[in-house]
Amino acid sequence: MKAEIIAIGTEILLGEIIDTNSAYIAQQLPELGIDLYYKSVVGDNMGRIKETFERAWNRSNLIITTGGLGPTDDDMTRECVADLFGEEPYVVSELEQRLRSFFASRGYPMPESNIKQAWLIPSARALDNPRGTAPGWWAEKDGRIVVCMPGVPPEMELMWKDHVRPELERRSGSEVLVTRTVKTIGIGEGTVDEMARPLYSTPGIGIGTYARADGVHLRIGAKAPTREEAWHRIIPVEQELDRIFGNAIWGKDEDTFEGHIRTLFADRNRTLAVMESCTGGLLASTLTDVSGAADYFKGGIVTYWTEAKIESGVAPEVIREHGVISAETAIAMAHAVRERMGTDYGLGITGVAGPDPQEDKPVGTVHLGVAGPDGFQSSMSSSFNSGRAAVKRRAVTTAMLLLRRTLLDQR
């Protein structure tokens, strides 16, 4: 099946909203054996939507649209699909009743413009939208399918999961693509590529490398008539990558780096507390993005002022001698928070997030320190050439790297 995605809406065209729906759908099409060739965005303009629909109709047999299903005159997806199919929309009384009771349950009268949301055409059936007022459309004619979903991401995602994806799964008879992502850290993309190269010629699979914030990912993909056959090709390659990269692999597929850190600590029954300055709490927040973080993460202190660092147990002499932005202060912060919170490990971050330099140290300078049992301590320093938000994010990734290294070394 040849698919294309059309996102409809002037706000998306003009970049006021980032279109995440298209990426969400696109990621899932390969597993269904559906090839995606084009994505496009078009504003709320009848002529240009129709033109885009017609072109898609001529070159694809599955057209997936998001947006333009609202009640206002600006919402024209239904009108354009009806036009494409050469059919007249009519009001479906069952859908109308559902709409009216939706408004009644909220104590509002239904604006008459909303009646459009109860429309169908003869070739379409409605897709239920429990999270909003706009049902989707599944329209089909001459071997071509047009699926229309709302633009609000939670509404679209539920409709996709409950109705569209299962239906596409039933129909796609051809090959399925199965992928496995192997996530490494600490090795550059060029070297990862070289190390994995002997496997590139394995028949029936494809391997790609992708540099990401949390390291270099290797993606193994296999297309086969069944999911089982595809896995049969992937598994030996995955095992070989496990052997080649060993400890440099921290996770697979949907694993997150914060989840990996949680596992490292929980498996060893160790606890952690952090003291942050330039990252302003982003490390603690990231570590607690994974559920079960409370198994090892007791808490943190955000010492934005130097005074707060001293009040939280950092010796003023260390700061006086080495400066706030120094490896020594980062280590002192790690020791202080470890003691304050009574955890096995403590980690400290101090640096310059910008926009202005501090203590004559340039924006992007970051020092990290870690303290552990038996007087263990270690530090790491980095210099990021980027803006405030990116310095914070990259400092957090580096902190997690330091935690990983520490736990793997300490066993």
Add this chain to the structure above:
Amino acid sequence: MKAEIIAIGTEILLGEIIDTNSAYIAQQLPELGIDLYYKSVVGDNMGRIKETFERAWNRSNLIITTGGLGPTDDDMTRECVADLFGEEPYVVSELEQRLRSFFASRGYPMPESNIKQAWLIPSARALDNPRGTAPGWWAEKDGRIVVCMPGVPPEMELMWKDHVRPELERRSGSEVLVTRTVKTIGIGEGTVDEMARPLYSTPGIGIGTYARADGVHLRIGAKAPTREEAWHRIIPVEQELDRIFGNAIWGKDEDTFEGHIRTLFADRNRTLAVMESCTGGLLASTLTDVSGAADYFKGGIVTYWTEAKIESGVAPEVIREHGVISAETAIAMAHAVRERMGTDYGLGITGVAGPDPQEDKPVGTVHLGVAGPDGFQSSMSSSFNSGRAAVKRRAVTTAMLLLRRTLLDQR
């Protein structure tokens, strides 16, 4: 000028990378008086890129592309533009030298495949890329312009700012669009719409309402031959909105809610510290996303464990009597951190981020407390029906709302 944007790359098509470049460019075109009609994404496939280029060539006079300028066989933007123009690429020795010295400065020999990055065609000139190896192209023929920029966002943005935008500014002679965004909080979109309606018929301007995480935004837009004339139409409307919405307006245009909070505190010479549980540091991190946060924000404590709350000064009796997830505990956290850090105000957040309920309270339950001078205290409770990440984000927005209300009321 009629523009269209084409993002090139299989990773973007398949949703592995979210295309932020198109939104970045799209947002700036209206100010240049350039109309954007289409955005599309196409994978690394010569036939489909050419097809997309040809269609764009026939309907637009400015085509902006991102991606496909790398050194590998998968990078085909140059080849496709050369084909579109019917011209042969040649190696420019000056560009080649720059490439070779880039690699030399890093101690690597230049892979011969990189030579593509020194190509030009007779109708194109190179656009400098100080952040990478791939220069852009500005190609022009028969009154049509094709601008090719790299896909890596920081490289693209610098090239856009330094070369593409200034050149487009010089050329666009037609009308410019100027917009002013007025940001409100605490009033629903329907009510905002009703209150602003009397202004909708003002000649020469357009007004739209947009529901956002930080409240409802009103955008005033005016198209005019000059920027001055456009402002001349906008200003009286803006003044009228200021009058209608008064205190409900917290900012304009690029203002952020965390910037607004900073101003409220800094203007009153007040300081703040926070104690967070379910948000795990995200409030502190958000407050410090704005530069100058140190003017009022001293620090925070992330008390992820109940034990950490008690060690940080929350009375165990309060927790025993009311539970960890309670307004009473949130207020006690606010008082405790205010005292610990010695600030004018303290704020506490406790809640259930999920995925599991806690103390029989459902996921999404959040209590916030604030404590201030002269025994002032206040609380707010919310229940968010969403996932872990969204609960954290929405709790942070609510906390900032509570801070705003507190400072405006206390004067």
